Amino acid sequence: MDQKTVLITGCSSGIGLSLAVHIANDEKKRFMVYATMRNLSKGEALVEAAGRTLGKTLEIKQMDVCDENSIKACVDSIPERRIDILISNAGVGLIGPIECQSIEEMKAVMDTNFFGMVRLLKEILPDMKKRKSGHIVVISSVMGIQGILFNDIYAASKFAVEGFCESLAVQALRFNLNITLIEPGPVVTEFERKVFEEGLKTDLSKADKVTADMFTNIYLKNYKQIFDTFGQTAEDIAEHTFKIITVESPPFRHQTNSLYTPMTTLKYADPNGDLPIDIFYKMVFEHDKVFNASLNFLKLLRWRSRKSFTLDKPKA
Numbered sequence: 001m002d003q004k005t006v007l008i009t010g011c012s013s014g015i016g017l018s019l020a021v022h023i024a025n026d027e028k029k030r031f032m033v034y035a036t037m038r039n040l041s042k043g044e045a046l047v048e049a050a051g052r053t054l055g056k057t058l059e060i061k062q063m064d065v066c067d068e069n070s071i072k073a074c075v076d077s078i079p080e081r082r083i084d085i086l087i088s089n090a091g092v093g094l095i096g097p098i099e100c101q102s103i104e105e106m107k108a109v110m111d112t113n114f115f116g117m118v119r120l121l122k123e124i125l126p127d128m129k130k131r132k133s134g135h136i137v138v139i140s141s142v143m144g145i146q147g148i149l150f151n152d153i154y155a156a157s158k159f160a161v162e163g164f165c166e167s168l169a170v171q172a173l174r175f176n177l178n179i180t181l182i183e184p185g186p187v188v189t190e191f192e193r194k195v196f197e198e199g200l201k202t203d204l205s206k207a208d209k210v211t212a213d214m215f216t217n218i219y220l221k222n223y224k225q226i227f228d229t230f231g232q233t234a235e236d237i238a239e240h241t242f243k244i245i246t247v248e249s250p251p252f253r254h255q256t257n258s259l260y261t262p263m264t265t266l267k268y269a270d271p272n273g274d275l276p277i278d279i280f281y282k283m284v285f286e287h288d289k290v291f292n293a294s295l296n297f298l299k300l301l302r303w304r305s306r307k308s309f310t311l312d313k314p315k316a
């Protein structure tokens, strides 16, 4: 059986690293993984985790998703430029009131999370179309469906990803290509630490008192607890994604965290869009005690939903 080539972006840490190692360790050796990162000097953790797969089913390559030349050079270096499965994972976060963020900071988030994926596809999609085969997997987020307080720009970048992929999916079908959006809730990785530490450093002098207080005393105060309660591991996301790339008929969307599903379902329950906004408002400002109690309850339930998930599609 031919080995499939998998190219993954952002493998220096977190989900990308776990994904690369998990796929390269496939018992049946069905995949050759090209694990890419923008800065090869950050490769130590991946080299260590890859172990004996390095040089066999896993190879590390340089790729900065914000640099078209680096993307082209990387793809050109792959035999016949053949990528069967592309996993667009590289991403950055940003939290805080928009009046305290510069347009440059915001553009950097869009440039990585949205245009990074678009640049990749511009390079790889034409070859997939020619071959009439390929699977494009994008690590999106539940924030690609439902915006969250003080994540305005990050959620916008993931909404952009989702809108783009939804538009492309119909065309892709014509070429026999699959697209899947993986939508994790919170995942405990470097991302969480970096975003929180940057959040703590936010210069709130440009925000009014109510906004600054909301960010510090509600959002940042609950941040860690939300990750503790809902947070999955990078390995959890790797397991879900592995199932997605090995299933015969992959879904267009896959949420990895069933504890989060009720929140994203609110979106579809009310075409006016008021229901999720009202509920989030009440949770944050009127029922903080209930909110905290619910988090503790969910923590208890968490172990039940961790491993069991199916990819069943509703019957047409």
Ligand SMILES: NC(=O)c1ccc[n+]([C@@H]2O[C@H](COP(=O)([O-])OP(=O)(O)OC[C@H]3O[C@@H](n4cnc5c(N)ncnc54)[C@H](OP(=O)(O)O)[C@@H]3O)[C@@H](O)[C@H]2O)c1
Pocket (backbone or CB within 6 Å): 009, 010, 011, 012, 013, 014, 015, 016, 037, 038, 039, 042, 063, 064, 065, 066, 089, 090, 091, 092, 112, 116, 139, 140, 141, 142, 183, 184, 185, 186, 187, 188, 189, 190, 191, 192, 194, 234
């Ligand atoms: N953690 C969460 O709670 C969570 C939840 C939902 C979705 N996600 C998504 O999951 C993906 C992976 O995040 P993670 O949690 O694994 O975070 P992470 O540990 O911070 O990993 C992010 C990766 O993206 C890389 N990256 C950033 N800019 C890049 C660029 N221009 N070119 C190439 N690589 C670049 C980083 O490289 P450097 O080491 O060089 O910075 C790093 O390898 C992101 O798309 C994120 O939005 C995360």
